[in-house]
Every structure is written in C-alpha cells, then in structure tokens.
Amino acid sequence: MTDIDRREFVADLVASAPEAIFVSGLGSPSYDLFAAGDRDLNFYLWGAMGAAVPTGLGLAVARPERSVVVVTGDGELLMSLGALATVGARRPANLTVVVLDNGHYGETGMQRSHTGMGTDLVAVATGCGITDSARLDDPRDVARTVRARSGPSFVQVPIPAYDHPRALPPRDGVFVKNRLRAALGLPTF
Secondary structure (H helix, E strand, O other): OOOOOHHHHHHHHHHHOOOOEEEEOOOHHHHHHHHOOOOOOEEEOOOOOOOHHHHHHHHHHHOOOOOEEEEEEHHHHHOOHHHHHHHHHHOOOOEEEEEEEOOEEHHHOOEEOHHHHOOOHHHHHHHOOOOEEEEOOOHHHHHHHOOOOOOOEEEEEEOOOOOOOOOOOOOOHHHHHHHHHHHOOOOOO
C-alpha cells in the first residue's frame, strides 16, 4: 500500500472534475465524497453493497455527454465484479471507476479482502475489456484519473487501512435521487 490519503485524494478528484456526476459506494467512499463538499451531482449509495459500478454505468449510458466517476472501495467492488464485464462490453467513454483499495472490508470489521490476499483488480478490469486500467501510486497524478478517453477507465488507488472521522451524507435516497435528477434537468418524483 502507499501513503495516499484517501480523503485528500477524493477531494482532489472532485476538484479536478467539477462538472462530473459522482457515484460513491457505501461506507468510506461516501463519507469521503461528502467531506469533499456536498453537491447536487453526488449520488451516495447507502446499504447497496455492489451497486456503485452498475449505477455509474447506467448513468454513463443514459447521459453520454456527462462524465461519470464512480468512487468505491475494494470490498464493495468485489461484490459485483461482473459489472466490470458489462462496462467492458458497453464501453462508455465517459465512465471512470476509481477503487480506493485498502485490502480490507472496512464496513464489516476490517477483515482482509481478496485484494489483500493477492487479487489484482487492474488485471481483472483489463481482462473484462477495460483496456484503460491502471494502478495510481502517486496522488499528484489525480488529474490523469478523469482525463478525456476513448473508452471507460479503471483506476485502482492503494490506500492505507485507516479511518477518517465519518462525514455522513444525506441518507434519504429519494432526496438524493431527486436532487440529481433536478441537476440533470429531469423531472423529480
């Protein structure tokens, strides 16, 4: 693992793509995204382990003119690895998947995850057809994480296994959904 501070990294990531839709996986990625500044274009997932990449993929396909960035953890991604195959098959150029990888299941007690036991997520993403896949070891490279692309991208960000104080985003799913829909000029209900 590296010494990349996940909270600072996510704040820099949001600052580098202010017009992007951000989808965050449950737990720390949502806390970090909220701590970077609550925005109408943030879509926080609560209690939907494994849903961040499928949700981001749906938004990317529905809104090809918008950049969509998924920020999730290794444990959450491991719950839905098949979604990477669908991303590779659909190839939305506007989708970036960022995995904050501490090698642990942070929300269930810090048990080691499969990445902590040798699973190489970059190899998995590449094998699923996401050819623009890389491991980011230098936080100064955050700008390359969301650059213009010809296909989807996948970025694994190794981080230390420690917690920041929780910054809790809104838990009202209907509110978060309607806020995003309104920001995209869609009707709310």
